[in-house]
Amino acid sequence: MSYPFQKIEKKWRAYWEKNKVYEPDLKKAKKPFYNLMMFPYPSAEGLHVGNMYAFVGSDIYGRFQRMRGYDVFEPIGLDGFGIHSENYALKIKAHPMEQAKVSEKRFYEQLQMIGNGFAWNERLETYNQGYYKWTQWIFLQLFKNGLAYRKKQAVNWCSGCKTVLADEQVISGECERCSGKVIKKELEQWFLKITEYAEPLLQNLEKIDWSERIKIAQKEWIGKSEGAEIEFKIQNSEFKIKVFTTRPDTLFGVTYMVLAPEHDLILKIKSQISNLKEVKDYIDKTKGESDAERTEINKEKTGVELKGVKAINPANQKEISVFIADYVLSTYGTGAIMAVPAHDERDFEFAEKFKLSVIEVISPLIISDKIKCWTGEGKLTNSSQFNGMISEKAKEEITKSVNGKKTIQYHLRDWLISRQRYWGAPIPMIYCETCAQSGKGEKPAMPGWHATPEKDLPVVLPYVEDFRPKGTGESPLATDKKFYEVKCPQCGKNARRETDVSDTFLDSAWYYLRYPSVNSATADLEPWNHEIIKKWFPVNLYTGGAEHSVLHLLYVRFVALALHDLKLLDFGQSAAPRGEPFPKFRSHGLLIKEGAKMSKSKGNVVNPDGYIAKFGADALRMYLMFLAPFEQGGDFRDRAIMGIARFLERVWELSDKKDAKNGRETKEIIAQKTIKKITEDIERFKYNTAISELMKFINTLEEYPDKNNFEIFLKLLAPFAPFIAEELWGKLGHKKSIHLENWPQYDPRLIKEDKFDLVIQINGKFRDKISVSGEIGEKEAGEIAVSQEKIKNLLKDKKALKIIFVPGKLINIVI
């Protein structure tokens, strides 16, 4: 191979760093463009080729914008705190604090190799004290403003990671990280009040430019439903059962009620329950079930009637039975339902099993045969004065008639952020028993709890020899007396630090705010510099994986909106809703290997290092981008990388060729068209077709070499293959880096050809094409068309019934 990529790539890596080619002036930049890519978490031996795919895709856009005159800021860092890194350390029997240094070196080396235009001076790692001091500070701001609280609740407990998890981290009843079984445990934990932001998180989705699938996922996760709360009296009792329903129009069809087994009303009315033992047994049984078992869809419905307890349907005063059953969730709505078996499949199934009556109250508007259980809307029947009314109206009217309250429910739950693990930012709270006794504390609802004074931040994570999760419901930090023993900031008596650490997703919920302020003069005094924030935010383009649809991307929006409302953050003018951090987000596709997702456990992880060594970073970059549209992802098959290697070899050879005398006109037009196409392709993240355009362009250039066009070619190539483009640019005698050059402009006048190929169709079928003047009109085109030998033969003596003429494109003769 004559193209010495190893030497070239090494040379330019050093040059770029030394000359700060990718370091914008953060204070003075005139046209800031914040090009952000989700930072990696160093959980494995290193980055795999799928990570590279994502980073390169983001970098191409950044390089493109830099050449278009923007001051592009493309930072990089490591999401190194958290369970993923800790689990990896456990696996290889290392201490996470030491392992972090090893991973850091390894990751940064790999990221250097791939040739991205990173602003290396601003890198950050979430496990550094200078960073997590501010993670803790953010927690305190949320606490002080009522957005962080402690509550005892049945929470998700991962038996593998031995810690609690947020709702978003439970995937089909399994742990997001270790796929361990998740069970419910009643524990007191720290939560962030993301539910308070359910509405803006939902509403703003309409106004931000994000991949549609991500928006849909977030919308569904927030899960807004509108309905009503209706109260049912319990006979011979002062208590009422409050239910939430989206179908108050079916109230006359209620034949029984169901409480979640955890419902606190059960205790209050236990004296009325005649089969208390049976009820208690059922409750105990459901407690032992994991989430996955309990929500197993195919599971047969189970439940127990509360004998002796009857409720009254407020619509018709009918007496109805009350059950407890695990198909009703304590965490949604009021934890109780009114059951309408005629119009709800779950209720129907339950009613069938327990032989309960089914009363139809809605008849479908479209007559359809054999619907067992109609769950749609329709016209009311068996509903007394509401008969004949349509569902929509009946919802309003019936709710009113029983003094129901219109309400809105969300699927979204508050974000559980405490973790009983070691490798994370300690939650900066202090618990004082003395203050608790006297009811003192910063929040009346949480006596004894005090925020760590801000001057004492960071609460440093100590080195704990045995950092393994204990499984006791307590973090390993609870074994370190020196850590948790502290004086109460209010009364000065002996108190105890919180020993749980915060969820990694809190670290990554604000990292992008820190990047441009990492080296600010006030970096130790404030989390971000407000002038820099105004200048660089919101982020111009955010790129990352779709797997974070309801995790990171929801949390990060919540934190930004909350900080914004607390006046701690101000992005200034933006077209996006105020406080939205990422007006534009694009998710990249997944790079798979032989049809399967790359993962350590499957053993199909492709390491990029070998390819870089063998073909060069430029070749790997281009191959990855060529194999499929960036937003789609694709299958990694290394055979095809040869095609790119050949292409780069031809680029290298071309630099020595002398200009051709002929073909000037063709060259001009092709160059102009190529500029247009590639510019548009990059804007739409269609890097694969941009590369095919470069290939076509070089085919022409080989035939008609031309220095001027070769320079255009190199500029168009630069975002994709930054090393070879830089080298050949220098060889042409240029002193300035090609990456700081201007992106080529095309002249629309030159693209407009005075001739085009007119397509001639007969009955919509392609028959012929002929080169004609661009100005040609319908009449003239028709005459030319029928005068063609081929067309004449096909038409013979048949008459044209109709002529369809599309200027600049085709003529269709209908016979």
Add this chain to the structure above:
RNA sequence: GCCCCCGUGGCGGAAUUGGCAUACGCGUAGCGUUCAGAACGCUAUCCCGCAAGGGUCAGAGGUUCGAAUCCUCUCGGGGGCACCA
């Protein structure tokens, strides 16, 4: 079960305000270069047909002068949510 995405040559894919199906690349074959191979260059490469021509975008139907593209249904693949009242 619900929601979203996808289905085009041997392969990755191109073609979207509906207008030449298969761009670009991989692979394969033939020829050239070579002692030979690798590499490289040229040519061919959706199917039937000697050709003229006909067929083809998972399958069926529809809208249209015209459909890979829009609509309906069916089949297949992938992803998300999942007893959310």
